[in-house]
Amino acid sequence: MAIMPNDFWSGWIIVITVTSLLGLAWLVLSIYLLRSGDDQLHEEPVWDENLQEGNTPAPLWWFWLILAMMVFSVVYLMLYPGLGSFQGAFQWSQGGQLAERQASYNAEFEPLEQQIVSSSYEALGSNELAMNTAAGIFEEHCSACHGIDARGQAGLFPSLSDGVWQWGGMPAQIEQSIRNGRNAAMVGWLSALGGEGQLQNVAEFVLSMSDGIDAAHPGKRYYDRFCIACHGPNGDGNPVLGAPRLNDDVWLYGDEIGSVRTTIIEGRMGQMPAFAETLDDQQIKLLTAWLLARNSAD
C-alpha cells in the first residue's frame, strides 16, 4: 500500500485505522476498568428460578493478549509501511528489500566471478567446483532440450557431447551459440527435386556420404545442384550457416532413411534460444568450459 492514488485515500486509511484502534482500546479498557460494582445484574430478568444473564468480562489473560496485540500493531505501523502513504521508520519496501538482498548476493559471488573472468577455459575445465557449478547451470537451463547428460534427445535437440559442432567448436563460437541462440534454416526441397524418385536418390546419396563420395551415385546430380551451397561438395557442412556435416556418422535428426527423407521433404528449423538475458557472461563462460571439457574427455 505504498503508492496511494492521492492524499485523500491515504488520509482515509489513516483515519479509519487510528479510529478503530482507539475505539477498540476504549471498548476493552472500559470493560475491564469499570467492571466492579457496575454490572447491573439486578436489572436482568431471572428465568427458570435461577438463570440470569450476566456480563462477566473474559478472563484476564485475554485482556493482556489483546492489549499486547494493540501495542504490537501500533509499533508495527510506526516502523513499517501500513498507515496510508506513511513509509514507516525503517523505510522498508518489498522492492528495496530485494535490491538489498540481490546486492549482498552479488557481493558474495563477486570474487568467484572475477576468478572465472581471469581463468582460461582449460583451467576452468579442470576446476572441480567450477565444473559442478556449470553442471548445475546446465541442468537448470539446458537439460530440458539437450538432455540431462548433454547427449541430446527426442531426435530434435543435438548432443553436445559428441565432439561434432554444427555451428563451430571454437570457444567463441560456442559462446555465440549460447548467448545469441541459433536459428537453423533449411527449407523443404521436394518440389524443387521434382519427385519421389529423385527424393529417394538424394536421401540415399546423403546417407552414403560417410563412406566416401560415389561419383556415379544417381543422387549426386541432385545433391550437387541443390545442396552443395550449404553442405559443401563433400558434405563437410558449413558452420556459418549451421549446415551440418553429412559425411560423418553423427545425425542430428536420426540416421534412418525415413528421417533424412523428412528433413528433405519438410525442411528443418532447429532453434536454439538466446540466453543473453538469462545468463551472465561468467555463466556462459563456465558452460562453454564445461562443454569443451566434456568433449575433450570423450
Next chain:
Amino acid sequence: MNALKLHRILEQNTGLLIFGILFISSIGGLVQILPSLNDETLSTPTMNTRVYDAVELTGRDIYIREGCHVCHSQQIRPLVAEVERYGPYSRSGEFVYDRPFLWGSKRTGPDLHRIGGKYSDQWHETHLLNPRAVVPESIMPAYPWLSERPASAAGDIQRKMQVLQSMGHPYSPEDINNAEAALQGLTEMEALIRYLQMLGTSFDASQADAPMEGM
C-alpha cells in the same frame, strides 16, 4: 457512556445489532479494498503490456480448460532465489488484461510467468505431447488431443472479445472482426503455444525504473 451499557443496548435492539456487525466487519474492506480499487497504478499496464490477440486469448482459455494453472503459478515473487531462477519478478501492471488472473498458489511444476521465449515452439509441442520425451522424470500429464482439435472449436472467440471489450479491454472493431479468420487452420496446440510464448514478454528489465515499480 460505559461499554456494558452500550452492550446492553445493542443486545436488546436486533436492528442495531445487525447494523453494528455489518459496520465492524466492513472496516477491513474499507481500509484494504476500497483504496485499492481507486489506485490507478494497479490498473495501469506495465510497459508493453497489451491485450491478448485472438489466438493468444484462445490459448489462454485452453490453458484454463486443461487446468494448467492447477500445477503452475504465474507470479514470480520479489525474492532473490525466484528472480535468479525465473527472471524479473512480476509487476501488477502486467496482469491488467488477465481476466481471470492465473497467479495460482500451487507449484507442482515451475512458475510459468516468464516462460515466453525460454524454449522453442518445437520443444513445447514435444513436451505437451509427452513431457517424458524431453524431461524423463517429469510428472506432468500429456496433452495429445491438443494437436487434433481446431482452435476455432474452443469457444466463440468474437463473443469473448466483445465481453472483454465491454470491461474496458481496448479491442478495435477490426480485432474482433478478424478474430475468427486468425484462428483458421490453427490447432489448439498451436494456440496454446502462442500463448505460452508471449507470457511475461511484455516486461523489459532494462527499462525497469525504481525497484518499487508496480508494488
